[in-house]
Amino acid sequence: MIDAHMEHWRRELAGLEPLEVPAGRPRLNVDGGEVATREAILPGEVVEGVRKLAAEHGTTPPVVVLAAFHLLLGRYGRQEDVATLVRAEPAGPVPVRTTLTGGFGGLVAQVSDRLRDAQAHPVPLARLGEADGLPWVRAVLGEAEAADGDPPVDLALGVREEAGTLEVRIRHATGHLDRPAAERMAGHLGVLLAAAVAAPEKPLGELDMLTEGERHLLLGEWSAGPATVPAGHLVHRLVEEQAARRPGAVAVICGDERLTYRELDARAGRLAARLVSRGVGPDVPVGLLLDRGTDMIVALLAIMKAGGAYVPLDPEYPDQRLAFVLEDTGAPVVIAHGHLRGRLPAGPEVIAPDEPADAAAQPAGPGAGPGDLAFVIYTSGSTGVPKGVAVPNAALANLLEVMRGTFPAAEGAVLFATSIAFDIATIEVFLPLTSGGRVVVATREQARNPRDLVDLIDAHGVALAQATPSAWRPLVAALEAGGPRDLQILTGGETLPADLAAAMLRAGSRVVTAYGPTETTIYMTSAEIRDVARGVPIGRPFPGTEVYVVDDAGLPVPVGVPGELLIGGVCLARGYVGRPEETIARFVPHPFSADPGARVYRSGDLVRWAPDGDLECLGRLDHQVKVRGYRVEPGEIEAVLSSHEDVASCVVTAREDVPGDAGGKALVAYCVPAPGRAPGVAGLRQWCADRLPGYMVPSAFVFLDAIPLTTSGKTDRRALPAPEGDRSGLDSFVAPRTPAERAVARIWAEALWIDEVGARDDFFELGGDSLIAVRVAARLRDEFALEVPVSALFTHTTVEDLAGALAAARRSGGVIA
Numbered sequence: 001m002i003d004a005h006m007e008h009w010r011r012e013l014a015g016l017e018p019l020e021v022p023a024g025r026p027r028l029n030v031d032g033g034e035v036a037t038r039e040a041i042l043p044g045e046v047v048e049g050v051r052k053l054a055a056e057h058g059t060t061p062p063v064v065v066l067a068a069f070h071l072l073l074g075r076y077g078r079q080e081d082v083a084t085l086v087r088a089e090p091a092g093p094v095p096v097r098t099t100l101t102g103g104f105g106g107l108v109a110q111v112s113d114r115l116r117d118a119q120a121h122p123v124p125l126a127r128l129g130e131a132d133g134l135p136w137v138r139a140v141l142g143e144a145e146a147a148d149g150d151p152p153v154d155l156a157l158g159v160r161e162e163a164g165t166l167e168v169r170i171r172h173a174t175g176h177l178d179r180p181a182a183e184r185m186a187g188h189l190g191v192l193l194a195a196a197v198a199a200p201e202k203p204l205g206e207l208d209m210l211t212e213g214e215r216h217l218l219l220g221e222w223s224a225g226p227a228t229v230p231a232g233h234l235v236h237r238l239v240e241e242q243a244a245r246r247p248g249a250v251a252v253i254c255g256d257e258r259l260t261y262r263e264l265d266a267r268a269g270r271l272a273a274r275l276v277s278r279g280v281g282p283d284v285p286v287g288l289l290l291d292r293g294t295d296m297i298v299a300l301l302a303i304m305k306a307g308g309a310y311v312p313l314d315p316e317y318p319d320q321r322l323a324f325v326l327e328d329t330g331a332p333v334v335i336a337h338g339h340l341r342g343r344l345p346a347g348p349e350v351i352a353p354d355e356p357a358d359a360a361a362q363p364a365g366p367g368a369g370p371g372d373l374a375f376v377i378y379t380s381g382s383t384g385v386p387k388g389v390a391v392p393n394a395a396l397a398n399l400l401e402v403m404r405g406t407f408p409a410a411e412g413a414v415l416f417a418t419s420i421a422f423d424i425a426t427i428e429v430f431l432p433l434t435s436g437g438r439v440v441v442a443t444r445e446q447a448r449n450p451r452d453l454v455d456l457i458d459a460h461g462v463a464l465a466q467a468t469p470s471a472w473r474p475l476v477a478a479l480e481a482g483g484p485r486d487l488q489i490l491t492g493g494e495t496l497p498a499d500l501a502a503a504m505l506r507a508g509s510r511v512v513t514a515y516g517p518t519e520t521t522i523y524m525t526s527a528e529i530r531d532v533a534r535g536v537p538i539g540r541p542f543p544g545t546e547v548y549v550v551d552d553a554g555l556p557v558p559v560g561v562p563g564e565l566l567i568g569g570v571c572l573a574r575g576y577v578g579r580p581e582e583t584i585a586r587f588v589p590h591p592f593s594a595d596p597g598a599r600v601y602r603s604g605d606l607v608r609w610a611p612d613g614d615l616e617c618l619g620r621l622d623h624q625v626k627v628r629g630y631r632v633e634p635g636e637i638e639a640v641l642s643s644h645e646d647v648a649s650c651v652v653t654a655r656e657d658v659p660g661d662a663g664g665k666a667l668v669a670y671c672v673p674a675p676g677r678a679p680g681v682a683g684l685r686q687w688c689a690d691r692l693p694g695y696m697v698p699s700a701f702v703f704l705d706a707i708p709l710t711t712s713g714k715t716d717r718r719a720l721p722a723p724e725g726d727r728s729g730l731d732s733f734v735a736p737r738t739p740a741e742r743a744v745a746r747i748w749a750e751a752l753w754i755d756e757v758g759a760r761d762d763f764f765e766l767g768g769d770s771l772i773a774v775r776v777a778a779r780l781r782d783e784f785a786l787e788v789p790v791s792a793l794f795t796h797t798t799v800e801d802l803a804g805a806l807a808a809a810r811r812s813g814g815v816i817a
Contacts, residue, residue, distance in 0.1 A: 005121040005122065005123045006123055008121045009095070009121065009123060012095070012097060013083070013095065013097070015081075016081065016083055016097065017079065017081065019073055019077055019079070019082065019083070019084075019137050020076070020077035020078075020079065021073065021076055021077065021137065021154065021155055021176075021177065034173070034174045034175070035171055035172070035173055035174070036171070036172055036174050036179055036182065037169055037170065037171045037172075038169070038170045038172075038179075038182045038183060038185075038186050039167060039168070039169045039170075040167070040168050040169075040186050040190065041165050041166070041167055041168075042165070042166045042167075042168060042190065042193070043190075043194075045194075046166075046190070046193060046194045046197060047061070047164075047165065047166050049194070049197030049198060050064045050065065050166060050193070050197055052197070053104075053105065053108055053197050053200055054108070056105070057105065057108050057109045057112055058112070059108065059109075059111075059112040060141075060161075061159075061161060061166055062088075062141040062159035062160075062161065062166075063108065063111055063112050063115065063141065064108050064193075064197070065157075065159045065166065065168060065193065066084070066086065066096070066111055066115075066139050066141060066157070066159065067098075067104065067107045067108045067110075067111040067196075068104075068189060068192055068193040068196055069084070069139060069157050069189065070082045070084065070096075070098050070100065070107070070111065071100060071104070071107060071192060071196070071204055071207070072185070072188055072189050072192055072209065073137060074100040075192075075209065075551065075557075075561070076561050077562075078551070078552070078562055078563075079100075080099055080100045080101065081097070081098075081099060081100075082097070082098055082100060083095050083096060083097035083098070083136075084096055084136065084137045084138060084139045084157075085136040085137070085138045085139070086115060086118070086138075086139045086140075086141060087138070087139070087140045087141070088115065088119075088140075088141040092122065093138070094115070094118035094119055094121075094122070095118060095136075096111060096114045096115050096118055096139075097114060098110050098111055098114060100204055101204070102203070102204065103200055103201045103202055103203060103204065104196035104197070104199075104200040104201075104202070104204060104207065105200035105201060107204065108200070137154070137155045137156070137157075138155070138156040138157070139156065139157045139158075139159070140156060140157065140158040140159070141159050154172065154173045154176040154177060155170070155171070155172050155173070155176070155177060156170070156171040156172070157169070157170060157171075158170075158171065168186065168189065168190075170182050170185060170186055170189075180611060181560060181611075184211075184214070184558060184559060184560070187211040187214075188209045188210070188211070188558055189209075191208065191209050191210065191211055192207055192208075192209040195207040195208050195209070203553075205551065205552060205553035205555075206553050206555070208555060209558065210555075210556060210558055214558055214559065215556070217559075217613075218548075218549070218556050218558075218559075218609065219548070219556060219592055221613075222540070222547075222609065222613045223541070223546055223547055223548055223592075224541060224545070224546045224547075224569070225402075225540075225541045225542045225543035225544055225545045225546075225569070233370075233394075233397035233398075233401060234304075234367065234368070234369075234370065234393055234397060235304055235374065235393065235396055235397055235400060235430050235434060236301060236304035236305045236367065237367075238397075238400075238433075238434040239261075239264075239265070239301060239430075239433045239434055240265060242261055242433065242434065242435075242436045243261040243262060243264065243265040245436065246261055246436055247260065247261055247262035247265075248260050248261075248262065249261055249436065249438075250438050251263075251264045251297075251433060251438060251439065252264060252294050252297050252438070252439045252441065253413075253438055253439070253440050253441065253460060254292070254293045254294050254440075254441035254443070255293075255443065257293070257294050259294050259297070259298075264297065264298060264301065264433075265301075267298045267302075268298050268299075268301035268302040268305055269302070269305060270302075270356075271298060271299060271302035271335075271353060272301075272302040272303075272305035272306040273306075274351060274355070275302060275303065275306040275308060275333060275351075276306050276307075278332070278333050278349060278351075279332060279333075280303070280306045280307065280308040280332075280333060281306065281307045281308065281368075282307045282308075282367075282368040282369065282372040282373075283308075283309060283368075283372050283373050284307070284308045284309065284332065284333075285308065285309050285310075285311045285329040285330065285331040285332075285373070285376055286303045286306075286308045286309065286310055286311060286331055286333050286334070286335065287311045287313050287325075287326055287329075287331040287333065287334035287335065287336070287344075287348060288300070288303070288310050288311060288312050288313055288334070288335050288336075288420065289313040289315060289322070289334055289335070289336040289337070289340050289343065289344065290315075290335065290336065290337055290340070290353060290420075291315065291337055291340075291444065292420075292441055292442065292443050292444050292447070293441060293443070294441065295337070295353040295354060296353075296420060296441070297429060297433075297439060297441070298353060299335045299353045300420075300429060300430075301433070302335075302353075303335075304367070304368070304374065305367060306367065307367040307368040307372065308368070308373075309368075309372075309373035309374060309375050309376055309390070310374075310375045310376075311325060311326075311329050311331055311375070311376045311377075311388075312375070312377060312419075312420040312421040312425075313325060313326075313334070313421065314419050314420065314421040314693070315340055315343070316419070316693070316694055317421070317693050318689065318690050318691055318692065318693075319343055319345075320690065320691050321386075321691070321692065321693060322343060322344065322345075323344075323345040324386065325378055325386070325388070326344070326345060326347070326348055327345070327347075328378075328386075328388060328577060328578060329376055329388060329577055331348055332348055332349060333348055333349050333350075333351065334348045334349070334350050334351075335350075335351055335352075335353050336350050336351075336352070337352065337353070338352060368393055369393070370392065370393050370394035370397070371392050371393070371394060372392060372393055373390050373391065373392055373393070373574065374391050374392060374393045374395070374396045375391050375396070375426065376388045376389065376390050376391070376577055377389055377391070377421065377422075377423050377518055378421070379518050379631050380624075380630075380631055380632045380633040380636045380696065381633055381635075381636050383582075383635065383636075383639075384635050384636050384638070384639030384640075385636070385639075386636065387576045387577070387579055387582060388576060388577035388578075389423075389518045389519055389573050389576060389577075390573055390574040390575060390576070390577050391518075391521050391573045391574070392573070392574055394570055395520075395521040395570055395571050395572065395573065396426065396430075396521060398521070398542075398543070398544045398570045398571060399427075399521050399522055399523060399524075399542070399571065400427075400430055400431055400434050401543075402542045402543055402544075403427060403431050403523075404431065404434065404435050406512065406526065407431065407464055407488060407490070407512075409463040409464040409488045410431045410432050410435040410437045410463075410464055411432075411435045411436050411437045412432075412437050412438065412461065412462075412463035412464070413432070413437065413438045413440050413460050413461055413462045413463055413464075414428060414431060414432035414437055414438065414439060414440065414462065414463070414464045414465070414466075415428065415440050415442065415453070415456065415457060415462045415464070415465040415466070416428040416429055416439050416440060416441045416442060417442040417446070417447040417453060417465070417467065418447075418466070418467065419447075421693075422493075422629065422630065423518045423522045424466060424468075424492065424493060424522055424523075424629070426522060427466060427490075427522060427523075428466055431464075432464075437463075438460070440456060440460045440462055442456055445778065450474040450475045450477070450478040451478050453465075453475055453478070454475070454478045454479055454482065457479075457485070457487065458482070458485075462487065463486070463487065463488060464487070464488045464490065465487060465488075465489060465490070466489075466490040466491065466492075467491060467629075468491065468492070468493040468494055468628055468629025469491055469493070469494055469495065469496045469497065469500055469629070470494065470627075470628040470629060471628065471629065472489070472491055472500060472504065473500055473503075476500065476503045476504055476507045477503075479507040479508070480503065480506060480507050484506060484507060484508065484509070485507065485508060485509070486509050487507070487508040487509060488508060488509060488510040488511075488512070489504050489507070489508040489510065489511045489512070490512050490513075490514060491504070491511070491512075491513050491514070492513060492514035492515055492516070492523055492629070493626065493629025493630070494626035494628075494629050495536075495617060495626075496513045496529075496536045497536075498532040498535065498536055499532075501513070501529050501532045501536050502532050504529070505529065505530075505532075510528070511528070511529040512526055512527070512528050512529065513526065513527055513529055513536060513537075513538065513539070514526040514527075514538075514539070515538035515539065515615075515617065516567075516571075517567075517601070517603055517605075517631070518573070518631070519567075519572070519573045519586065519587075519601050519603075520545070520567045520571045520572060520573065520601055520603075521571045521572075521573065523542070524541060524542050524545045524547075524567060524569075524571045525538050525539040525540055525541050525542065525545070525547065525615060526538075526539045526540075526542070527539030527540070527614060535616065537610060537614035537615060537616050538607070538614070538615050538616065538617050539614055539615060540613060540614060540615065541569075542571065544569050544570040544571060545567065545568070545569040545570070545571045546567065546568040546569045546600070547565060547566070547567055547568075547615065548565070548566040548568075548591070548592060548600065549561075549563040549564070549565055549566075549607055549608065549609060549615075550563050550564055550566055550591070551563050551564075552564075554591050556592075557608075557609075558609075559608075559609045559610070559611055560608055560609065560610070560611070561608060561609075562606050562607070562608045562618055563606070563607065563608065564602065564603065564604065564605070564606065564607075564621055565603045565605045565606075565607045565615070566591070566600040566601065566602060566603070567600060567601045567603055568590055568593070568598065568599065568600040568601070572587065572599060572600075572601055573587075573601075575587055585602075586601060586602050587599045587600070587601055587602075588600060588601075588602055604620060604621050604622050604624060605617060605619075605620060605621070606618040606619050606620060606621050623635070623653070623717075625653070625654035625665060625667075626654075626665070627654060627665055627666070627667060627695055627696075628695050630693075630695045630696075632654070632667065632695070632696055634651070634652035634653060634654075634667075636692070636696070637652040637667065637669065637688065637692065637696055637698065638650050638651065638652050640687070640688055640691050640692055641669055641671060641684065641687070641688065644679065644683075644684060644687050645674065645677065646673060646674055646677040646678070646679035646683070646684075647671050647672070647673065647674060647677075647679060647684070648672045648673060648674040648675070649671075649672045649707055650669055650670060650671045650672065650707075651669075651670045651707055651715050651717070651720065652667060652668070652669050652670070652698060653667075653668055653670075653717055653720060654666065654667055654668070655668050655722065655723075666698075666699035666700065667696070667697070667698040667699055667700075668698060668699065668700045668701075668702060668720075668723055669684070669698040669700070669701045669702070670702045670703075670704055670707065670720055671684065671701060671702070671703055671704070672703075672704055672705065672706060672707060673703060679703070681701045684701055685697060685698070685701070700723040702720075702721065702723055708720065738803060738807070740803040740804075740806050740807045740810075741799055741800060741803040743783065743784075743803070743806075744780075744799050744802050744803045744806060745799050747776060747779045747780060747783070748776060748799060773793040776788075776793055777789070777793060780806065780816075784806065784810060786806070786809050786810065786815060786816060787815040787816070788815070788816045789815070789816070802816075
């Protein structure tokens with residue numbers, strides 16, 4: 001008979017996931033340490049409502065409380081499938097599983113029915129525990145307490161009727177759920193139960209559970225930055241003020257070139273006059289396709305002086321991407337260096353950054369206002385098409401005002417090493433220029449090499465440097481080798497691991513992590529890191545910024561409970577260029593404002609409030625990922641791959657277990673070949689490289705007979721296999737055998753920021769391009785005093801082949817051909 005009952009439970013518990021009870025502490029599987037108890041007597045009006053509902057559904061008041069407990073656990077863990085282990089006399093403990101849909105009255109009926117059904121299939125707990133292997137949350141209805149043989153739990157609810165009252169008792173292992181968290185849980189259960197019995201027909205997701213004290217904190221004290229900056233601040237005006245105060249001070253450094261504030265302002269003014277004469281003014285986009293250097297800084301400032309909005313174009317982007325951005329924005333003018341003009345499509349007028357002003361040039365007018373656009377930056381799009389985020393001047397000015405208060409070090413030297421097409425580069429340029437500091441420009445080659453960046457930091461006494469955590473990891477390793485420096489470190493764009501934060505604290509004098517989507521103007525929260533033992537939060541909202549954490553129904557969630565982050569305030573972008581539907585979908589009406597025109601941005605980020613008021617980031621609600629700080633929508637890469645004739649279907653995801661990648665997440669493409677086709681890694685990678693920025697080209701390709709699906713027909717991402725071997729699927733690793741091979745492997749690895757295991761792979765297979773080739777050639781030339789034509793690196797495409805050519809050239813004293 002027991003076997004028949006066991007078969008019932010196998011069916012009943014199939015697919016059940018462990019309950020996630022937010023507590024800010026790791027789950028303790030066996031020994032939770034000290035056990036504490038929180039007791040509460042329910043108010044009389046709530047008890048009356050509970051008894052009325054119990055009578056309507058032919059059950060008891062403790063079962064009604066149990067239904068509310070199930071609902072609370074589901075709301076805490078964002079789960080609709082909830083099960084607890086219930087002990088109700090005379091039967092022993094049995095699992096009760098519920099689905100959280102409909103209204104509370106229906107949930108009470110469901111719990112009652114499931115409890116009766118469970119008691120009809122008794123099974124010894126020891127066998128049941130072996131069958132499901134799940135940690136249980138326990139509920140006790142009546143006088144009974146835990147018995148010998150009950151499985152260990154982190155949390156238990158006790159409900160007892162006595163003398164016309166209902167007593168609720170929460171017992172918890174303090175190693176998992178601390179006392180303040182248990183206090184909050186008891187309060188939430190009381191509020192939720194009161195709301196549920198008052199409106200049992202109301203959808204479960206719409207029942208409130210916040211206490212009044214928490215509501216005041218979450219929608220008042222913690223939700224908004226303390227103040228906004230003065231209205232009318234414009235970035236180019238702030239730079240002009242610095243030029244008037246300190247005209248002879250150095251503003252920009254790049255290699256041997258220096259620009260004073262007077263020279264920067266004058267050059268930008270002349271270029272701005274040329275832009276105005278070509279119709280540039282408020283909300284007119286201007287493309288920017290320049291090599292890194294002083295011209296780039298002059299052009300950025302000139303576009304703002306003219307009142308236009310700059311549209312950064314990275315020379316590393318494929319031509320198709322550049323053409324798309326220019327067509328999408330409708331930019332009538334592009335500022336470009338002469339050797340890059342051939343990369344541009346026909347249509348926009350192209351002007352050089354350093355040409356003298358022509359006769360038709362007009363002095364720059366009053367420029368743009370706070371509500372006009374400052375820049376348009378393109379991010380990955382979930383629909384397969386990149387989208388331009390339109391950021392107004394007021395939002396950028398607010399950010400820089402906050403950053404100036406946070407980083408007085410910006411009055412010194414600030415490193416500019418980020419691609420101009422990445423939004424955080426705006427801070428590296430304009431924070432020092434609006435603070436009276438110096439922009440230290442890293443050339444493209446320097447920006448790619450951690451040792452070169454450290455040399456640049458030391459040579460110019462850089463006081464503030466910014467990068468994503470992925471970029472900081474090799475840079476911190478290079479910094480640590482020289483001992484601690486008086487360097488303030490700013491990082492953002494992706495999750496900051498605790499071990500890296502600790503290394504940053506050893507390498508610099510101060511570490512600040514910041515968070516923010518491009519749609520809310522780069523950064524909108526920050527936290528100074530002093531101790532990583534308790535994790536790394538993303539901090540509190542900037543002045544002028546509002547933040548809210550809500551559930552799927554749009555209700556604010558309590559402290560410690562995951563929810564989607566909504567962002568409002570002056571930091572908001574205007575929306576997406578030419579995409580009104582996407583703008584409406586993401587920039588939604590403000591749910592907590594009386595202003596009918598107020599909006600908030602739905603970030604799609606899963607966060608929670610910590611008890612001290614900091615925000616903690618937990619991941620994404622969709623499949624969007626961060627790679628080297630860049631936001632990547634896998635759907636855009638999937639659309640590109642699916643357009644290849646050899647690919648029938650594909651899924652792209654980010655993994656941390658990709659061989660050959662030195663830390664961080666890497667993109668993996670899972671492809672099903674089209675019938676009769678045999679796609680190759682090299683061809684698919686080049687197909688992507690011709691259409692996508694380098695950071696969106698997958699690091700590994702895995703070929704499958706079919707994409708795994710869940711029972712509901714959706715892609716089963718958990719079933720996607722890890723890539724095997726190296727990133728290119730080539731032959732197994734062969735270690736360098738000669739001094740020349742070891743030198744080439746090391747140089748190649750440094751150029752690609754991987755380890756030497758990956759360096760033996762084919763150069764083209766690793767995504768090599770002319771810029772990487774230039775860097776490898778320069779390193780070979782510096783170390784071996786040999787001329788190394790870039791073309792040779794595409795002829796000698798393996799470490800072994802190139803090492804052989806290098807050895808032959810050294811013997812003959814010639815060049816690598």
